[in-house]
Amino acid sequence: MLTVVVFLPVVAGVLLLATPRLPDAVLRWCLVAVTAVELVLVMVLWADFPGAAGYRFEARVPWMPSIGVSYHVGLDGLALPLVAMTAVLFLACAVYSLRETRRVRAYVALLLFLETTAVGLFAALDLILFFLFFDLSIVGMYFVIAGWGHRDHRRAALQFFLYTFIGSLALLLGFIGLYLAADPHTFDIADLTASRPLDGAPLAGALVLLAVTVGLAIKTPLVPFHTWLPPAHTEAPAAGSALLAGVLLKMGTYGFVRIAMPVLPAAWRQYTVVFVVVGVVSVLYGALVALAQTDFKRMIAYTSVNHMGYIALAIGTAGIIAGNDAQARQLAVTGAVTQMVSHGLITGALFLLAGVFYDRARTYDMSSYSGLAGTAPRFAGLTAVGAFASLGLPGFSGFIAEFQIFTGSLGAQPVATALAVLGILVTAALFLLALQRVFLGQQRLPAYVPTFGDLRVAEFVAVAPLLSLALLIGVLPRFLLDTIERGAGAVVELVAR
C-alpha cells in the first residue's frame, strides 16, 4: 500500500508523458486528479494508523544485497504527518498550476516526479533509498527552477543545484561511514538505529555526524549554509517555491530526527549545543535579514531560515539530557515536527500568494505597490491571514509548534530560548511592515500595470485550504499531535540511550 502511495505519482507522470496528443487542459486536470487521489490514499493510511509506536505499512525487499541495501519503507508518527502535508501541498500546487501554459506536459510530469521523491524520502527506512530520493528531488527542483523560473533563473537553478548537491555528497559520505562501521555492514536505518555502530567511537562518530549535519543543514537551510535559498526562491515559479519551501526544506530537518539523532545518539548528545547555537542564530539572523528585504519573495525566503531555526533549537535541546526531563525533550521534538508541518502549509500558501504579484505585475518589489487592499481585498485578506499565521498568532498551527518548542527548551536552555523568543518580535515587525507597504495606504501600482486584479478562483481554491488547515491545527491540534507525539517520544528515548 505504501509503495503504491510512493510510486503512484511518478507512474502517472510517465503515463502522461507517453500518451500522445493530450491537450494542455486535460494534462493540468490530470495533475489535479492524480494529486487528489494521492491525498485520498494518504488519508486512508492515516485512518489506518494505530496508536502504538513503531513503523507501520512496512515493506522490505532486498535490492542490492551484496552491500546491504534494501528497498525498505515504513511510516511512523514523524513521517506520516509530513507525507500528509506533502500530499496536501502538491494538490494545492496542482490547483494553482491550472493556469500554467508553458510546456505543460513536462511540467506536469516533473511535479509528479517530485511528489514521488518527497513521499519516498519521508517513507524511506534505508540510507541509500533516502539518499536516492534526496538527490532526485534536487534534480527535479533544478529543472523546475531552470525551466519555469523567471529572470535570472538559470543561474539561480545552478547555484541551487551545486550547493545542495555538494551537501548531498557530504550526506553520502556520512552514510558510507555508518555503513562501514556497522557490523554486519548495512544501510538499513532501523538496523542502524538498533545497533548505533558509532557510539563507541567518539572521533568517527563526530566526523560522521559532521558530514551528515553539513548535508542536512544545507538543505534545511541553517545559517551559514542558507545563501542558495533566497535566489532560488526569487527566481522559481510560484508552485516551485511553495514546494521548495514546504516540502524540500523539510527533507533536511526530517533527516535530523530520522537519521542523525537515533543513529548517532552519543555524538548527538556531545555536540548538541552546536544545534542550539545554530538554531538561535538562524532564528534571529533570518528574521533580521528578512526585515530589511524589499522583495516580497526574498523576505518570505528568509523567514524560512528563521522558522527552521526554531526546529534546530528544539532538536538541539532534545540532546541535552542533564537538567532536562524527558517530557520537556519530547515536547520540544513534537514541536519541531509540528513546525515542519505548519511551515509547509503556511509558507507554501505565502509563496503561492507571492506568485500573484508576479502574475499581475512582473515584480516582487514591495516598493512598487501600495494600497492593494482597496482593489484586491481577497488577496489582501488571505495574505494577511498567512502573515499572521506565520508570525505565530495563537489560533494557527505556527503558534502550537513554537509554543511547544519554547516551553520544551526553556528549562534546559533559558538564555538561548529567551533570545529565540525575540524572533517572534522581529517576525511580527517584518510581516506588519510588508502588509503596510503593499496593502495599506493610497493605492499605487507600477506604471505599466493598469489594474491589479483580485484572486482568481484557482488561486483562491489553492491557497485558502492551506490556511484553513493551519487554522484547524491551531484550534484543534489533537489529531496531529497525538500522531507526532509517539514518534517524538521514540526519538527522545533513542537519543537518551
Added chain:
Amino acid sequence: MTSGIAAQGPYFLAASPLPAEGIAQHAWLLIALPAFGAAVLLLGGRRTNAWGHLLGCATVLAAFGYGLALFLSAGAFGEAARVRELSLFSWIPVNALQVDFGLRLDPLSLVFVLLVTGVGALIHIYSIGYMAHDPNRRKFFAYLNLFVAAMLLLVLGNSFVSLYFGWEGVGLASYLLIAFWHHRPAAATAAKKAFLMNRVGDVGLALAIFIMFAQLGTTQYTEVFARAGEFSSAQLVALTLLILLGAAGKSGQFPLQAWLPDAMEGPTPVSALIHAATMVTAGVYLIARANPIYNLTADGRLAVMAIGAITLLLGAIIGCAYDDFKKVLAYSTVSQIGYMILAVGLGPFGYALGIMHLLTHGFFKAGLFLGAGSVMHGMNDEGNIRRLGGLWRYMPITFATWGLAYLALIGFPGLSGFFSKDAIIEAAFGQAGWRGWVFGGAALLGAGITAFYMTRLMLMVFFGKERWRELRTEDGREYHPHESPLVMTVPMILLALGSVGAGFFFAQGHRLTGYLAPSLGGLQEAHGPLPALAITGLTITLVALGALVAWLVVGRRPVPVERPERVSLPVRAARADLYANAVNETLVARTGTWLARALVFLDNRGVDGLVNGIAALLGGSSSRLRRLQTGFVRSYALSMLGGSVLVIAALMVVRFA
C-alpha cells in the same frame, strides 16, 4: 468587609474549583456567539451587507443576556460566589504539556463578561449610527465581534495559555480596527505600531508562561496558583516582572505607552470599546488574575506600583498639552489605567480596588469617547478642540451625558470615579513608610492634574466662544453642529447612568470587593498616617484647584484658534509626549534597522562571498564556474565526477583510519 474572608488570605484560591453546573455548562456560548457573528460576516462577504450590523449587535446582546443570566444564577452579589470551571476539550495534549481548553467562571471573570458584553453591546448599537455612511460597515461589525470573542476568551480562559490566545486575539482585532480606514497612512502606521509595541509585552508574557511550565509543568490557573510556593524567589521576581511587561504593553503603561494615543486613528467606537473600556484594561486583569504569584513577592509588587505611579503622572501631564479631543482622552486612559496598575500593585490591599476603578472607568471613559464621537459626528469630524467651543446649546444630550462622565472621571463627590479613585488614593497612603507618602502623593497629585486637563477639555469644547463660526473645514464647508440620532444618544445616556451610579452601587457595603474575594482574596485595609477623611478632603481640594486653574487658563480668557508655539519648556516636552517616541525611535527602531542592514551586508558580502569563493576555488577559477552553466548535463556530469572522487577518497580514509 468580614474579617473571615481576609483571614483566609492569599491561599484561599488554592481550593479546587467546582465543576460548572446547570446554565453554566453552556458558558462556551459566550465566546461562540460573537465568534459566530464574526465568521458569518467575514465569510458571507457582501451578501451580508444589508443586515450585517444587526447580526453583529444581536450576537453581543445575546452574549450579554447570557452573561447576565449566568451572573444571576450564581447568586449575583448576594450569597458567597464560587469558582467554577467548565472543561471543554484538550487543546495541546503532549505528554507533559496538557493544556486543557476550559473556562473559569468566577467573580473576576463574570464582572469582565458583564463589562465587555454590556459596554460592548452599547457601543455596537452606537456604531450603527456612527458608521452608517461607511461602505465597509459590515466588515467593521465583523471585526468588533471578533474583538468581543477574543476578549471573552481572554477573561474566561482557565489557563495562562488560553489567556495568551485571547490576548493575541484582541491584539489582532485592535490592529484590524485601528487600520480600518486603511487608505490613511497614519492609520496604517498606528496599527503597526500598536501591534508591535504590544508584541514587546507579549514576549514578556510568553516567557513568563514558559517559566511556569518549566518549573511546574502546567499552566492551568488552578495548579499554578496552588503550587505558586514552589517557585524560587528569583523565579518569582522574574515572573512578576515579565507579567508586568506584558501588562504594560497591552495597557499602555510606561515604557510602552506610546502606541495608545496613536491608536486614536481608528474609528471612535473602537477607541471607546477597545482603547478605553476593555482591551487596554487587560493588563490590570492579568495582574489581578495572577494575584497568588504577586502575593508572594513584595519586590514584584513594588515594581508594579512604581510603573503605575509613573504612568498615571506621565499620562496626566501629557494630557494637559494636547489639542486633539481624542488624544487628550487617550492620555487620560493611560493615566487612569496607571491608577488601576498602582492599585493592583498594592497587593491584597488593592486588587479589588483596581478592578472597581476598571469597571467605573469602563462606564465613564466609554461615555466620554462616545460623546467625543458624537461631537465629531456633528462637526464634520473636527477633532481639534481649539476649533470647537460653545457646543452645549447645539448638542444638549451629548453635553449632558459627557458632562456627567466628566464629573465622574475627575472624582466629583458622589459620582462613580469619586468612590473608586478615592479608595485607591487612600490605600496607596496606607503603605508603610516612604511608599505610602510617595505613591499616595503621586495618586493625589494625579487627581489634581486630571481635573485640570479634563476641565480644560470641557471648557474648550462645550463652553466659551463658538470659534467654529468663522472657520471652514479643510474642504471649505461650514460647520453645522447638530445632535446625533437616537441610536447614538441612547447608549450615551445609559453609559452616563453608569457613570453616575456605578461607583456608589459597587462601594456600598463593600459590595464589589466582597463579591470578588473568591477570586482575589479578601480586601485588606491598612491605615496610614493620615485619616481617611483627611485624604478625601485633600483629594477634593486638589480636584477643585485643578478645575479652577483650568478655568483661569482657558475659561476666563479667549482661546486662540492657532496653537501658541512660543511656550515654556515643560509644555514643549509634554507636547512631544515627554520624548517617549523619540526614545523609542532611537533605541528600538533605528537600532533594529541598523542591525538588519548590517546583517544584510554581511549576508551578501560575507557569507555568500565566502561560499562563492570556495566554489570558485573548487572549480579552479570563476571563469570555469561560469562555463559550467552552459549546459546542464555537462555540469551534472562534472559534479558527479567530482563527487565520486570525494566519495572514494573518503572511503579510503575511513577504511585505513
